[in-house]
Amino acid sequence: MSKTLFDKIWDAHIVTTAEGGQDVLYIDRHFIHEVTSPQAFTGLRQRGIPVFRPVQTIATADHNVPTQNQHLPIVEPLSRSQVEKLTENCAEFGVELYGLGHPYQGIVHVIGPELGITQPGQTIVCGDSHTSTHGAFGAIAFGIGTSQVEQVLATQCLLQKRPLRMRITVDGQLAPGVLSKDIILYIIAQLGAAGGTGYFVEYAGSAIRALSMEARMTICNMSIEMGARGGLIAPDNTTFEYLRGREFAPAGADFDAAVAQWQHLFSDADAVFDREYQFRAEDIAPMITYGTNPGMGIRVSETVPEAPAAGDSLASFSKSLDYMGFRPGERLIGKSVGYVFIGSCTNSRIEDLRLVARFVQGKQKASSVQAFIVPGSQQVARQAKAEGLDQVFVAAGFEFREPGCSACLGMNEDKVPAGEYCVSTSNRNFEGRQGPGARTILASPLTAAAAAVTGTIVDVRDFDLEN
Amino acid sequence: MEKFISVNTTAVPLPNEDVDTDQIIPARFLKATTREGFGDNLFCDWRYQPDGAAKTDFVLNNPLYQGQILVAGKNFGCGSSREHAAWALADYGFRVVVSSFFADIFKGNALNNGLLPVQVSPAFLHDLFTAIETDPASRFSVDLEQQTISIDRTGASETFPIDPFRKVCLLNGYDDLDYLLSLREQIATWEQQQPFSITAATLTP
Ligand code: SF4
Numbered sequence: 001m002s003k004t005l006f007d008k009i010w011d012a013h014i015v016t017t018a019e020g021g022q023d024v025l026y027i028d029r030h031f032i033h034e035v036t037s038p039q040a041f042t043g044l045r046q047r048g049i050p051v052f053r054p055v056q057t058i059a060t061a062d063h064n065v066p067t068q069n070q071h072l073p074i075v076e077p078l079s080r081s082q083v084e085k086l087t088e089n090c091a092e093f094g095v096e097l098y099g100l101g102h103p104y105q106g107i108v109h110v111i112g113p114e115l116g117i118t119q120p121g122q123t124i125v126c127g128d129s130h131t132s133t134h135g136a137f138g139a140i141a142f143g144i145g146t147s148q149v150e151q152v153l154a155t156q157c158l159l160q161k162r163p164l165r166m167r168i169t170v171d172g173q174l175a176p177g178v179l180s181k182d183i184i185l186y187i188i189a190q191l192g193a194a195g196g197t198g199y200f201v202e203y204a205g206s207a208i209r210a211l212s213m214e215a216r217m218t219i220c221n222m223s224i225e226m227g228a229r230g231g232l233i234a235p236d237n238t239t240f241e242y243l244r245g246r247e248f249a250p251a252g253a254d255f256d257a258a259v260a261q262w263q264h265l266f267s268d269a270d271a272v273f274d275r276e277y278q279f280r281a282e283d284i285a286p287m288i289t290y291g292t293n294p295g296m297g298i299r300v301s302e303t304v305p306e307a308p309a310a311g312d313s314l315a316s317f318s319k320s321l322d323y324m325g326f327r328p329g330e331r332l333i334g335k336s337v338g339y340v341f342i343g344s345c346t347n348s349r350i351e352d353l354r355l356v357a358r359f360v361q362g363k364q365k366a367s368s369v370q371a372f373i374v375p376g377s378q379q380v381a382r383q384a385k386a387e388g389l390d391q392v393f394v395a396a397g398f399e400f401r402e403p404g405c406s407a408c409l410g411m412n413e414d415k416v417p418a419g420e421y422c423v424s425t426s427n428r429n430f431e432g433r434q435g436p437g438a439r440t441i442l443a444s445p446l447t448a449a450a451a452a453v454t455g456t457i458v459d460v461r462d463f464d465l466e467n
Numbered sequence: 468m469e470k471f472i473s474v475n476t477t478a479v480p481l482p483n484e485d486v487d488t489d490q491i492i493p494a495r496f497l498k499a500t501t502r503e504g505f506g507d508n509l510f511c512d513w514r515y516q517p518d519g520a521a522k523t524d525f526v527l528n529n530p531l532y533q534g535q536i537l538v539a540g541k542n543f544g545c546g547s548s549r550e551h552a553a554w555a556l557a558d559y560g561f562r563v564v565v566s567s568f569f570a571d572i573f574k575g576n577a578l579n580n581g582l583l584p585v586q587v588s589p590a591f592l593h594d595l596f597t598a599i600e601t602d603p604a605s606r607f608s609v610d611l612e613q614q615t616i617s618i619d620r621t622g623a624s625e626t627f628p629i630d631p632f633r634k635v636c637l638l639n640g641y642d643d644l645d646y647l648l649s650l651r652e653q654i655a656t657w658e659q660q661q662p663f664s665i666t667a668a669t670l671t672p
Contacts, residue, residue, distance in 0.1 A: 015657045016650065020632035024650060026657065036549065038500035043644075052651065064498065078498035085500045129548040129572060145550035145576035147642065155647040157654055161630060163571075193485055194542040197571055227545060229571055293485050293545070316484040316540065409494040418517070430489040430546060432512050 002268035004165050005234050006200050009140045009265070013123045015157060025160045028122040029134075030057040030152045031108045032095070034064055034086040035411070036127030040150035041089040053156045054094040058117060061086055061099045062107045063411050067374050067401035070100055079412060093153070106377020106403045109133040109345035113217060114379055116246025120235040120262040125152060130345050130427065132223040135232035136216035137239055138265045140200070142230040163229055164198050164274040167267070169205035172281035177461040179355075180215035181347060181425065181444035183207065184222040185287035185297045187279065192309060193295035196228030199275065202267060203233050207281035213242040214351040221346045222427050225294035234266040286460050289429045289442040290332060291320040296429075300447065300459050304330045323431055324439050325419075332441075332457045336368065337421040340452040341434070342445055343374030343401075344408035344426035350383050352425070352445045357389040359449045359463070365397030366455030372399040372414070374406040398452065410435045423451040469581040470640035473610040474562050475619070477534035479526055480599045486539055487546035488573065492555040494547075505551055506558030527559075531603040535562040538595050542566075544573025544584075553577045563609050565616065567592045578633050579642055585609060585616050591625040594618065611637060 003011070015024040032040075037059070044051070051057065064079035074080035083100065090097040098104040104111055109130050112118040118134045124141035125131060127149040134141035148158055168187060188195075201223050208216070216233050223231030240259050243249040250258045285299040298304065306328045308317035321328065342348070342356055353375065365371050373393055375381040381403055384390055390400045407414040408426040410433070416422040418437025425448050426433075429440040441457065450460040496508040513525050521528040537556065543566040544552060553576040556564060564577065565585045577584045587595070598605045598618045606619040611634065617624035629637075636642060 015654055018632055018646065020630060020635075022630065022632050024647065024654075026654070035497050039502050039550075042501070049648070052654075063494075082498050082500060127548060127550075129546065131548075143548035143572055145548055145553070145572060145579060147550060147576065147579035147644070151644050151647055154644060155651055155654060156658075157647050157650070159632070159643045159647065193545060194568060194570070197542070197568070224546075227542070227570055293487065313482070313484055313540065315482065319483065409489075411494050411497065428487075428489070428546060430487045432493055433489050436493070436512055436517060 002270045004267040004271040004273060005138065005202055005232060005265055006140065006165050009121055009123065010162060012121070018159060022159050022161050024157050025123060027125050027152050027156055027158060028056065029112070029117060029124040031112055031124070031126035031131070032057060032059045032149060033108050033126070033128065034061050034082045036146050037149055038082065038085045038089065039146050040127070040153055041093065043150040044093070044153060049154055051093045051095060051153045056156060057095045057153065058112070059086060059090050059095050059097040059099070060105055060108050060111055063405045063409065065100055065404040066412050067404050067406050067414055070402045076412070103378050106379065107345045107348065107405055109221065110349060110376030110380065113137065113213070114246070114377060116243050116249030119243065119249065119258070120239060120265050125158065129224045130221050132228070132230040133217050133221040133345055135220040135223070135230050136213060138232055138235035138262070140230065140232065143224065163200045166196060166199040166201045166228070166275040166277070167273040168201055168203050168277045168279070170203070170207040170279045170281055171205040172207050173210070174207060174281045174284065176465045177286055177446060178284055179444040179446060180211050180218045182284055182287045183281070184219045185289070185294070185442060186284045188222065188226045188295050189287065189297035190279070191226045191277070191295070193225065193293040194227040195295070196223065196226035199228050201228045201231040203231055208233060209236065212351060213238055214349045217349070218346055222294065225427055235262050286444060286447050288332065288447065288457060290324060290326050292323055292429055292431050293320070294427065294429060294442060296320065297442070300333060300457065304328055304332065333459060335421070335457045336455055337423050337441070337451050337457060338369060339416050339420055339422035340369055340371040340448050341374070341407045341422055341424040341426065342372070342448050343376070343406050345376065346427045347425035347445045348374060348376030348380065350380050353380065353384050353389050354387070356445050356449045357392040359446055360396040360398065360453065361392050363396055363453050365452045368455045369452050371397065371452040372401055374401045374414070375403050377403050407434050409433060416440070423448045423457065468579070468640045468642045471562065471581055471583055471611050471637040473608065473612070474535050475606055475608045476536055477532070477604060478536035478538050478595070478599055478607050479532045479534055480596055481526055481537060481539045482596055484540035485542045485545055488544060488549050488552040489546055491544070491552040492549065497549060497551050502554050504558065505555035506560065509555040509559045532599070535560060536607055536609065537561045537564045538592070538599065539564060539566045541568040541589070543569050545570040548572045548576070550576040550580070553580045553582050557582045565592065565595060578637065581637065581640070583609065583611065583637065585627045587616060587625050587627060594623060
């Protein structure tokens, strides 16, 4: 029988099916971080049970960590205690920790792939909604709550209802200056912030196939922003070549054997999806958001809509625009911005940094803007320095920080002040996400870099992008 | 987990749509390492001024509206997977959240904490808001066994869906972990039968 990629992986991980139809799904890889794991370890302690398969859980500290002076103790006492708790828990339960000071430390969704821990065909979970990122490798990856973190620690399994399947096909060729971030912001703007709820999404089509692994991760990362539990892309040569030689990827003959298996991971030609959407890459332009959920996005050259999308309430729409300080019908190009943040599990990988470096080389950040770049991991930071990208950033007036989640959610010191606009490469523009009262405008790394240079919202295609 | 059988109470209206988990409990309050005490910071930035004074226009600060049921606009609980959102609502005293649409992860987290997400039609949601608006002392009944929510004054009622397994868990106060733990041997056997090693070897560099 023909099957979708999603179903092939799901079916291969069913241990048993419970009464009522939910599956006991086996989890291959489990990532944890300091924020959503402490209560899970407490639960294990209360029940007096060990971690069932400790080698399949990998921990890192990312949400709370400072992005300056990471070699010093964390100043903020609550953050420090949460990171210390993670260290204690991992030691007590025998879980590998890539904590502060470790050469592999970084944002959980950046390190899993770059270390080759994330592989095609796996089931992957983490107490973090952007676990969907790992789906770029052709894996079923989704975020879970802390009770479920405890379940995975205790049994390596989760009780799950099979979601519906959606396929989003993007064919064609992207124009210069349009990045994968623009593809996903465009898709979410079309489907809305809840358009994917109940579904697992497969991204397909020639425009997706043409993307690098890192660009694919940006797309899968934001699947959750349309409500989908996750998104995945069938693995291909791009995937296999990315994994070759990575620390935890199979090596030598094992690698070839793995590739032979991974090559079976695709949706059969006549597989049926519960829902299908088709988009053309040529319709996609640099995108920005104007509101307080990621579905409120427009092409940067467009004006803020006059009215809410069909089915949405006027009250919520107006509240959102009030918060952002924008008016219906307003053009956003030329608006001053005070902050630019380049980072987060959406866009903090080496390719993002290379793109930004190439763009800002020989340019200067506007003096009215505070711009900072936060690499996704220690490995990304080291690579950026080895390539001299840090020098380019500093010369252009950007701060180059140490790795972590940073201003994506402002759990550390990196916050945007109330009322200020921040063009951000992160994934959520919710009220207060980057600090109480902060106003977030989501965009691609190129659009963010261009905003830093001009001090305004700008169409990056107005720059010469060839050099 | 606390059992859930039924409630009959007044309700608190929050008609906003797309209420995300960052609003339910902002990230800066996620630094605790226990499950308790999150209710104090529930909807913190909508509820309090930066100096800590109550914002009088927010519904939780309006003494007219009380009760164990929160009635919210569509797509409630979108965004982050933080279970702290469910903890905060339950810790504050809510036992039921009603909306016409819930985000997936939030729904699962709520069920794992004895907080019942009740999904109703947009029309019935509208009726609920109207009933509260007409009389903030209106009472509502939620019966899990029957899977019904009703407006006491008018008698209007609607059934809501819930996964049968979750329902049994809630009615009895079990959680998923009790069930999964009972399967540990079966899980170990399943692991042995898998064609590739998905365990130790592949995580050693
Ligand atoms: S970078 Fe932001 S979205 Fe990604 S894991 Fe960290 S806090 Fe979550």
